[in-house]
Amino acid sequence: MNVLVVQHAWRPARLHIPWHSRDLIAQLRSFRSKSIMASLRWAFKCSSWQPDQSQWLLASSSIQPEEKHRIGQFVFTKDAKSSMAGRLLARKAIHESLKISWTDINLVRTDRGKPYLKNMDDIDKTTYPNFNFNASHHGDFAVLATEPALTCGVDVMKVVRPNQKMEDFFRNMKKQFTPHEWNTIMSAETQYQQLHRFYRYWCLKESYIKALGIGLGFDLQRAEFRLNTLELSTSSVAIDTELYLRDRQDKNWVFQEMLLDEDHYVAVALQLGPDRSSPCCPSFTILTPEQLLSSTHPMHPEDMDYWTSFASKQEAPNLPNRKPLEKD
Template sequence: MPRRPALSLGRLAMDSVRWAFSYSAWAPCREDWLLAMRLIQPEEKERIEQFVFSRDAKAAMAGRLLIRKLIAEKLKIPWNEIWLQRTSKGKPVLANNLSSSSHSRFSFNVSHQGNYAVLAAEPDCQVGIDIMKTALPGSGSVPHFFHIMRRQFTEEEWRVITSMNNEWLQLDMFHRHWALKESFIKAIGVGIGFDLQRIEFHVSPLQLEVEKTYNETIMLLDGEQEKEWTFEAPYTTVTPPAFTKLTFHDLVASAVPLAAEDPACWDNFCSRQESPARQSSNPR
């Protein structure tokens, strides 16, 4: 996850925030799911209702609740007065008019994949986060998958990826590079139109120890090292290190409903399959 110090001075009265919620382990009861659907904006409720699989609906819901909890508790905006919008590139942003100029430097980002939804926030830095669970390609071989993704990485990055001892380790290194690129793109908010070959990561160390976080990786942008950015790379099989694991009741502790209960939401949720056919994977 990248962080870049803001150029202006001053600091919001909060520290860095790192939260994680295991949506894969969350089996909401009727009361909890109907409550969750009351705690988000109408357009997000509609979006979540459109997911084919309940696992994806839970992941998206967790992401929205993480953001709203953060803003309610750290910026002291009442939950039911928080208004979130998406930029033209799809990045969630706070639309409320903030009374303090220091709030304008406040940055947050969420990601969900595998088992966890995660949130990172900084008082005066741009921040982006991406989480990946190493998994075999949905179809085809690993070499074929790499061929399809060839244009997303530089020659040096591919050299490092394919230098690993076996295909699983190569996939692991692939996802490590991918998460780094995604986190940077999300931090600057430019979306999928950005040419990923403009950025090149020199990852360090090559071998990561489980449950440790590293920040030695450097990034080149258009061939020049970007020294203002810091990249944190945790590697885990459980809750990411340095992240506080939250329960559902933690997520909604400061919540105030935005709407009346809609019983049809529970029927819709129960009608979905949890997830598609499973792939072989290790958590990342």
Template sequence: MIRLALKTSTWNPTETEWLRAANTISEAERDRISQFMYKRDAKQSMAGRLLMRNCFSQLSGAFPESFVLSRDTSGKPYLVNPPATLTALSFNVSHAGDYATFAGSNSAKVGVDVMKVELRRNTTVEQFFGHMKRQFTDFEWQRIRSPGSDRGKLFNFYRYWCLKESYVKAIGTGLKFGLLKIEFDIGRMEDDICRTTTVAIDGVIDSDWRFEEVYLDNHFITIAVQGEDSTREHVEDNVKVVKFDDLIVSKDMLDDEKYFFSFNEKKECP
């Protein structure tokens, strides 16, 4: 299984870098990215596209720009006419806070989510939790609120949120799946990693799923994995943090510089 993360908050692309990135993705993807108002959102979206194409290239040997992507009715990207080495590929991308993340596997169904552990502006922890009351079971809320400090409660909250998001993204339903049907029993984090969390669906533990939880730079990254991947893949591998230059192997440069200038004109997030 391939697990990648790119720290987008420290990526300040030069004109050359942005053009290289734009050349790696399709025109439809470039147009989609151009619609974002803020630089952060444009960078995160671009990073997600680059992470996906880097994985496709690693597994097939083809250039990252050679792949054609489309979206299904739920908005999830998929490969159009994939090569034989990628026909069974399950992949997912997520971005939030300072990171864009990716997970992909040829032998299991996967979903990934990332969240930064932070409190929204002008709100208390209890006010924040009040808005999310219906997203977790009574047992989960008990675990979320068990630490004595607000920081500990936020830590547990985002951990649970990433678990739920990664699961519904893996099964392809998104948040329309009843989140109260899913109940997690979190394992112990050791060296900022946990692989012992379990999930119950409608009260029945589903042992076909495992969850890789990583706490990285004040972010939770969680990968939900279903299937034989749990025995065939190298589960001791961790999320690999990559840099921009690790993702680009494009042959040529776009002649049209509008893609850099459209990025340069975007606003900084408030």
């Protein structure tokens, strides 16, 4: 398939757009500068973060008490770090984009668990008519996406070898996909490529569900994704995946996909407005621990017992080593 590559001066990432979707180019160019500023795509590599006492105390004192308590309940530091990073990414984005004081940010969750900013009245609605953010974490990364006007959902998935035979794993998971999706997965030449497509599809479905804010109970076969760019990369953003509901294409959604590294897929689901103008399409920026913590402001006193508890925990459960996947 012929592919058109568009280079934006404001962002080094390339957009892969098939010729049959060239109308998206004009839509991309029509967006105002405010969208560029508020459409954030951030990632943080939690597995590389080994917070010392000062970092963990600062982080834990800079989130809301209920979130601090929830994170403190994790058995392993791997999960605590991922959840903490997700919360800090959200607060940092809101603070820096909306210019709301860190201590005034009040994050709550819907009945289905989707976080949102409670004090929306503090937002300039002319610039941010429907400010949306969403975070996710899996594997080594936590990720965040924000939009000034569009509903968004983000998901990240690490490709991991299942703890059972590949044939059994695929047989058990087949029912979660439509026949078209499953054929696309199985058409890959190697099990390594099949597993990559499996996780890419799962990432797409999760991003869509998270944008809808409906959580568990959604029939994954209701939403069918058709891939036009079969192979993603770490240097470009693909926007040509199509959503079909009951065999009819739903053009109200755009999906932005890329790889954070060779094993982590990330997808952003965006519900378009009435004019169906496509959003800007930034690539993900990977933040350092210093950048993650740069805007934090303590909301309550430091808790040494909280650090002692964290420091005494194991990083992750002891699991048997899984045989690495063969690429060929």
